[in-house]
Amino acid sequence: MKKEHKSLLNTDLPDFERDYFCDTYPQEVKPLKGFIEKFLNWARAQSLWILGFGTGCGAIELRPLMTARFDMFRYGMAPRPTPRQSCVFIIGGYASIKTLKRIVRSYEQIQAPKFVLALGSCTINGGMYFDSYNTINRIDHYIPVDVYVTGCMPRPEAIIAGLRKLQERIMQGKAEKANDYIKNFEWYKANQKKIIKDWNMPDFNW
């Protein structure tokens, strides 16, 4: 593949701030071939570290997921309160325009390979806020989504089922949305900037 070194302009930042931020264009990192990647995919599927992003009421279901009754730890899933160390990003409910900025920022800070689980109708198609002026209708226009869990609000069983589905996809090597994001970076950025009016962060939060 031809290597192109586009640099990000960070045009929405004031001049004196542009120096502070990285302007290198994010790069795709292709999966390895053969046995090693399969082994790593198995490990990735068995150890899902979750960054729960409680944007709306649906996120309340993440707590019973962790406590005694549903106990997601037995599947090797664990909550991780920092984006740097997590691999599964759970968007828990409606995403308002204000939170979208933080969602994008947190998503970009997670290190690849990363997976996104969209939780609840609001995240997927706007749900009961479909015509609201300050929530977005489809999260997958702004960041790529691997697994959708429908419902208003989905029960913990549904979330576990979604996470199991995600594990399956990871093991099959199909969870490569982090690379898709880079591939369609311009489209995603354009969508994000269309919605977020007061854009005051770098173009890529590496």
Add this chain to the structure above:
Amino acid sequence: MDTPLLLKILYAIISLGVITIWGLTLNGVVRKIYARVQGRIGPPFWQPFIDIIKTYGKRTAVAHGIMFFLGPVFRIAGGIGTYLFIPAIIGSTVFSNFSVSGDVLLVMYFIFFGQLGMALGAGESGHPYSAIGVARGLAQMTAFEVPFALSIIALAIQYKTLNITAIIMAQQGGFLNWTIFTNPLATIAALIALLGMNMHNPFSVVLAPQEIPIGPPTEFHGSYLGLMQTNRGIFNAAKLVLFMNLFFGGATNIFAMIIKTFAIYMISVIVGVSFPRFRVDQSIKFFLSVPAVIALISIILLII
């Protein structure tokens, strides 16, 4: 010793591998125990191994500067250094490590060393929670070093040596010769200090899951985090082996080592599951009062 250097290095690597596996298994078992106490099933005990493979398998990584690179390296150097100067199994060529040249002071230095390196690395990551975690960690560490150092002084007076092998040798021949029976006060003080070192509740102010969700390692990811997880296994086991050597008569075979270190670890686990967390000021005040006084009394008793 007349073992050739290369062979010694090979032995050290084997011994390090074994202790890493044992330390990580211990961590996994402890997570299971915590889960059972909370009425959960908990992750399988091999979960730490999978987590490590996954973290090393991350495809991208971001560095925040040179110290950010070096932080985890210092940390694991502290862990390996601590372990390599402690004889894990007395009388065994493979597991006696480089103990001949090492003494307790060197090991104590290594225990401190990793944390300081880590503090620099975490400081450079620039995350506010890292800075808070580092400040709390160093404050608590300074506090628990006091009873620990005092009880080491008590041991030095008691056995008239700082050499770990000599200290183990002095405790051989029946369990009544163990330091825990010959000098119970120093042992109690040091075991309380161990609670602080292991950073389970009530002394988990560094990671403080409820306020500063992770503490110093907040920004570490990928292989940086992988190194730190590996170190968590090595360092944990190394501390336990040190305590076994100093207070519980050392080990003459690998089974004795496994049983004794497990039992010592259970002390901090049981305390950990049964108590809520101290605040920073409470924890520091605690270390500087109760265990420090106990250790002082043990020294005074030895002198008079």
